Amino acid sequence: MLPDSKVHSPGRYPIITIGLGLALLYWLMDSAVKASLSNEDFLASALSLETHVFLFRVSVVVFILAISAYARFVIKAQKRAESDLKNREQHFRSLIENASDIILIIDKDMKLSYASPSLEKNLGYDPEKYLGCEVLAAVHPEDRERIRQLWEQAVKLDDYTARLELRVQARNGSWHTLEGMARNLLQNPLTAGIVINFRDITERKNLENALKNASAEWRKTFDTIPDIIMIIDANHKILRVNKAATRALGMSFQEIINRQCFRIIHNTDAPILFCPHLQALKDGTDHTLEIQEPRLGGEFAITASPMMDESGRPFGSVCVLRDITARRRAEKEMQKTEKLESLGVLAGGIAHDFNNILTIVLANIALLKKQVGTNPECHETLAEIENASLQAKNLTRQLLTFAKGGAPIRKPLLLKNLLQEAVNFSLHGSNVKGEFSLPDELWNIEADEGQIVQVINNLVINAVQAMPQGGILKVSAENIFWEPQEHSVNISLQPGAYVKISVTDHGMGISEQNLPKIFDPYFTTKPTGTGLGLATAYSIIKNHKGYIDVHSTPGQGTTFYIYLPASSEELEPAQDQARHQPHGQGRILFMDDEPQIRSAVSKALFAMGYQVETVEDGAKAIELYKQAMQAGRPFDAVIMDLTIPAGMGGMDTIRELKALDPSVKAVIASGYANSPVMAEYKRYGFQEVICKPYRPEEVNKILLNLLK
Numbered sequence: 001m002l003p004d005s006k007v008h009s010p011g012r013y014p015i016i017t018i019g020l021g022l023a024l025l026y027w028l029m030d031s032a033v034k035a036s037l038s039n040e041d042f043l044a045s046a047l048s049l050e051t052h053v054f055l056f057r058v059s060v061v062v063f064i065l066a067i068s069a070y071a072r073f074v075i076k077a078q079k080r081a082e083s084d085l086k087n088r089e090q091h092f093r094s095l096i097e098n099a100s101d102i103i104l105i106i107d108k109d110m111k112l113s114y115a116s117p118s119l120e121k122n123l124g125y126d127p128e129k130y131l132g133c134e135v136l137a138a139v140h141p142e143d144r145e146r147i148r149q150l151w152e153q154a155v156k157l158d159d160y161t162a163r164l165e166l167r168v169q170a171r172n173g174s175w176h177t178l179e180g181m182a183r184n185l186l187q188n189p190l191t192a193g194i195v196i197n198f199r200d201i202t203e204r205k206n207l208e209n210a211l212k213n214a215s216a217e218w219r220k221t222f223d224t225i226p227d228i229i230m231i232i233d234a235n236h237k238i239l240r241v242n243k244a245a246t247r248a249l250g251m252s253f254q255e256i257i258n259r260q261c262f263r264i265i266h267n268t269d270a271p272i273l274f275c276p277h278l279q280a281l282k283d284g285t286d287h288t289l290e291i292q293e294p295r296l297g298g299e300f301a302i303t304a305s306p307m308m309d310e311s312g313r314p315f316g317s318v319c320v321l322r323d324i325t326a327r328r329r330a331e332k333e334m335q336k337t338e339k340l341e342s343l344g345v346l347a348g349g350i351a352h353d354f355n356n357i358l359t360i361v362l363a364n365i366a367l368l369k370k371q372v373g374t375n376p377e378c379h380e381t382l383a384e385i386e387n388a389s390l391q392a393k394n395l396t397r398q399l400l401t402f403a404k405g406g407a408p409i410r411k412p413l414l415l416k417n418l419l420q421e422a423v424n425f426s427l428h429g430s431n432v433k434g435e436f437s438l439p440d441e442l443w444n445i446e447a448d449e450g451q452i453v454q455v456i457n458n459l460v461i462n463a464v465q466a467m468p469q470g471g472i473l474k475v476s477a478e479n480i481f482w483e484p485q486e487h488s489v490n491i492s493l494q495p496g497a498y499v500k501i502s503v504t505d506h507g508m509g510i511s512e513q514n515l516p517k518i519f520d521p522y523f524t525t526k527p528t529g530t531g532l533g534l535a536t537a538y539s540i541i542k543n544h545k546g547y548i549d550v551h552s553t554p555g556q557g558t559t560f561y562i563y564l565p566a567s568s569e570e571l572e573p574a575q576d577q578a579r580h581q582p583h584g585q586g587r588i589l590f591m592d593d594e595p596q597i598r599s600a601v602s603k604a605l606f607a608m609g610y611q612v613e614t615v616e617d618g619a620k621a622i623e624l625y626k627q628a629m630q631a632g633r634p635f636d637a638v639i640m641d642l643t644i645p646a647g648m649g650g651m652d653t654i655r656e657l658k659a660l661d662p663s664v665k666a667v668i669a670s671g672y673a674n675s676p677v678m679a680e681y682k683r684y685g686f687q688e689v690i691c692k693p694y695r696p697e698e699v700n701k702i703l704l705n706l707l708k
Contacts, residue, residue, distance in 0.1 A: 100118055100121075100199075101116075101118060101180075101197050101198060101199050102115070102116060102118045102119050102122055102123070102178070102180075102196075102197075102198040102199075102200070103115070103116040103118070103195070103196070103197055103198075104116070104119070104135070104195070104196045104198065105185075105192075105193040105194070105195050105196075106135055106193050106194045106196065107186075107192070107193045107194075108155050108186060108193070108194075109134075110134055110135055110136055110151060111132055111133060111134055111135070112130055112131055112132065112133055112134075112135050113131065113132075113192075113193050114127075114131075114193075115127035115130070115131070122170075122176070122200045123138075123168065123170040123171060123176060124170050124171030124172055125138075125170075125171055136148065138168050138169050139166055139167070139168055139169075140166065140167035140168070140169070140175060142167075143166040143167055146166075147164070147166055150162060150164060150182075151194075154182060154184050154194055155184065155186070155194070157184060158184055158186075158187055159183070159184055159185075160182075160183065160184040161181065161182070161183045161184075162181070162182050163179075163180075163181055163182075164179075164180060164181075164182055164196075165177065165178070165179045165180075165201075166178055175202075176200055176202045177200070177201050177202045177205040178198040178199065178200055178201065179198070179199050179201045180196050180197050180198035180199060181196070181197050182194055182195070182196045183195050183196075222242045223242050223243040223244075224243075225242060225244060226244055227244060227320050227321060227322045227323075228241070228242070228244050228245045228248050228296075228300075228320070228321035228322075229241065229242045229244070229245065229318065229319070229320055229321075230245060230261060230318070230319045230321075231307075231316065231317075231318055231319075232261050232277055232304075232316055232317055232318075232319055233315065233316040234281060234314075234315055234316055235260075236260040236261050236262060236271065236277065237258050237259070237260055237261075238256055238257055238258065238259055238260075238261055238264065239257065239258075239316070240257070241253065241256050241257070245321075248296055248321075249264060249265075249295075249296075251264075261277065261319065262275070265293065265295070265296075265321070266293070266295070267295055272291075274289055275289070276288060276289045276302050276303060276304035276317075276319070277304040277317050277319055279304065280304040280305065280306040280314060280317045281306065281314050281316075281317065284306045284308065284312075284313075284314045285306065286303060286304065286305050286306075287303070287304050288301055288302065288303040288304075289301070289302045290302075290324065293321075296321070296323075298323050298324075298325035299323075299324050299325045299328050300321045300322060300323055300324060300325075301321070301322045301324050302319060302320070302321050303319070303320045303322070304317040304318070304319045305317055305318045305319075305320075330492075332516065339520065351671065352643075352671045353671075354392070354671075355671030355691075355692035355693045356594050356597060356671050356692060356693075357693075358389050358392055358692070358693030359597050359600070359601070359671070359692045359693040359694060360594070360596045360597055360600045361385070361389050361693075362386065362389055362693055362694065362695045362696070363597070363600030363601045363603070363604045363695075363696055364600050364604075365382050365385055365386045365389070365695075366604045366607075366695060366696040366697065367600070367603055367604050367607060368382055369382055370607050386695075389693070408447060408448030408451050408540070408543050408544055408679060409448050409678055409679050409689060409691070410446045410447050410448055410544075410679060411446065411447075411448075411449070412444050412445075412446050412567050413444060413445050413446070413447055413449055413452070413567075414444055415442055415443070415444060415445050415477065415499055415501075415564075416438045416440075416442050416477070418449065418452065418453065418456075419436070419438060419456065419475060419477065419501070420436060420438070422452075422453045422456040422457060422460075423436075423456060423460055423473070423475050425457075426456065426457045426460035426461060426464075427460060427464065427473065430464045430470075431469075431470035432463065432464050432467055432470055432471055432472070432473050432505075433470075433471075433472055433473070434472075434473050434475060435472050435473065435474045435475070436475050436476070437474070437475070437476035437477075438475070438476065438477050439477070439478070439479075441479070442477055442478075442479065442499065443479050443497065443499050443566040443567070444566070444567045444568075445499055445564045445565065445566060445567050446565070446567035447544055447564060448540075448544070451540045451543075451544075452540070452544075452564075454536065454537075454540065455536075455537040455540050455541060455548075455562070456503075458533035458534060458536060458537050459503045459537065459560050460473065460503070461533065462505075462533060462534070462558075463503065463505035463507065463558075465507075466505050466507025466508055466509075466557075466558065467505055467506065467507040471505065471506050471507070472506065473503070473504070473505055474502070474503075474504040474505075475501070475502070475503055475504075476501070476502045476504075477499055477500065477501045477502070478499070478500050479497070479498075479499060479500075479566065480497075480498050480499075480500050480563075481495075481496070481497055481498075482494075482495055482496060482497075482498050482563070483495050491547050491549065491563070492547065493546075493547050493563055494545070496565065496566075497565070497566040498546070498563045498564060498565055498566055499563075499564050499566055500561060500562070500563055501561070501562040501563075501564070502559055502560070502561055502562075503559065503560045503562075504557060504558070504559040504560075505557050505558055505559075506556070506557040507557055507558065508554070508555065509552045509553050509554040509555055509556055509557055509558055510550070510552040510554070510558055511554055512554075515550065515552060518534050518550065519534050519535055519537075519538040519548075520535060541562060541563075541564070544564055544565070545565055546562065546563045546564040546565060547562075547563040548560065548561065548562050548563075549561045549563075582704070583608050583609035583700075584608055584609050584610055584700055584703050584704050584707065585609050585610065585707075586610055586611070586636035586637060586703070586707050587610075587611045587613070587628070587633065587634070587635045587636050588605060588610045588611065588612045588613070588635065588636065588637050588638075588639065588703070589612075589613055589614075589615070589621060589624060589625060589628075589635040589637070589638045589639070590602055590605070590612055590613070590614045590615075590638075590639050591614070591615050591616070591617070591618065591620075591621045591638070591639065591640040591641055591644075591650070591653070592614070592616070592641045592669075593616055593617065593641060593644045593645060593647065595616075598614040598616070599614075601696065601699070602614050604696035604699075605696060605699065605700070607696075608696065608700050610703070613635075616644075616647070617644045617647035617648050618640070618644060618647060618648025618649060618650070618652055618653030618656070619647070619648050621638065621640065621648075621653055621657075622648075622653060622656045622657060622660070625638070625657055625660060625661070625664075626660060629660065629661065634661070636665065636707055637665045637666070637667065637703060637706055637707060638657065638664060638665070638666045638667070639666075639667045639669060639690075639699070640653055640654070640666060640667070640668060640669065641669055641670065642668055642669065642670035642677060642678065643670060650666075650668050650669075650670075650677070650686075651668075651677050651684060654666055654668075654684065654685045654686060655685070658685050665687050665706055665707070666685065666686045666687060667686060667687065667688045667689065667690060667699075667702060667703075667706070668681050668684075668686045668688075668689050668690075669689070669690045669691070669692060669694070670691065670692060671691070671692030671693070678691070687706055688702045688705075688706055690702060
């Protein structure tokens, strides 16, 4: 709106007064002159008719001159005012037309009556083209009702002023956010409408929304982090926490904020020793402390990272509390495994040599039994030697479980019968009674029968020793499907079907101090214990891809839990376990690097009806096998040692023999099961497997089945 302009002119009365004054002065002077010349009275001369006529004429002339001068003055003043007004209009129009803000005049019907050129610059609408159009059509549908209500209020109140923000659609279809001031000037004749000064704040609004979204995203990320995060000031007061902190502490945000961190986390009255937050404030660097937190129920790594002000001085820190309980448990499991593996290197070597010696002893015992005839005393003595050798075999079996790669030789087993037989055998002669809870639908397992029996035997012996006054040993089993996310227990098992075995005694229990050590090799609290029982059980179950765990309460008892993978394979038919075996026949090629083993086993097999030729390594075995084929007297079976030091072992030899004779019948033997060949012998071309130390009767049994 342009301001009103008025033209001011000098008053007409001063001009007329001056004119009349001059005429009166002239009249007085003229009357005085005439009176002096004609000797007339001054008053008579001044009031004569002639004087009156003169004065009248003079007055008319003066009046006309005054009117003319006034008119000329007024015309000049009016022109000057018009020129000033035009200049001012051009100035204000220039300001409006060059303003970046959008200036609109809208009538009472919400139709556009004026728009500044910036309307086209900002929104793409030509001001001249859209005059008379309803402006509400361009407003965002969500804003229309609010603007309509504001408009109704603005129209009713004179000189109404309001601040408004709305979204308007540009000509190209994009939406812009406008902010402006609206003023009711409907009564002003120059505007006759609502004048609105709009500013396009789209970029600012987009930035605000981006910041708002970024803040929301940050908060969302902050709250979804599983670690506990706390922002703490220099006075140890907690300024902000994430949701993980509220869940771990069991407190709300309001209960945590502005509380001192050491009171909340550690439940102390002062910062703890080596407090990472305090250290970060002192030197401005990150600090980490690993500590057991009873209130949080585990072991946590607390890391404090300093927050710096503009001068580079720390004014607080961001503290992250990460639960490392599972990691620590995994590290302990790894350390335990590393102990067993390092021990296994030594134990495996000892067991290998010992098994070779026992093989020689057992083979010679078999020969002596045939040589002594029917002498009962000799047979009794040999039986005692054989039993002692077999007990030594069990000891080497325990040592072999520590050997790296000592894979069990698995076959499908009926677990229910195996558990009952193993437990009852181990309880024989004790004052402890076995109580079973074994469902008929219990799944089978695929395992090494001897090793699983050894595990059960070790657990039963421990239970009997824990109950010196006697008692009940409860043995139960159940089928389970293991899904880690469905169980609160942290067990390193792959998802799948398992049989869970529980062995529970009611003895003295295990102290909390000793509980983490019970699976360590050679750890024992018994004066006569070896410390190998539970360590052996641990290794066996681990090699079966299972898991063994323990729960114990001092004074109440102990329960061992064993998880073994279930098997879908059917059981093999029971084999004849008759004491006396028939003699065999056939040509046997026997390969072993130990001369004494070759001598003893070949003699024992010869006594059982076989023709045996022996070699010390694979190269000679291949040569002899080839010669026999060429001579038309091939070998019916080959028994090979898996490992030949500095020579060709069984696995390399079988490949060469298969190339010569695809139908070769081979048996693999070893005293140190450090290869998957022993567990998956058929995959490598062997028909049977036998573990050292073995008796000649066991070899005979295999050959009888192989050559029938």
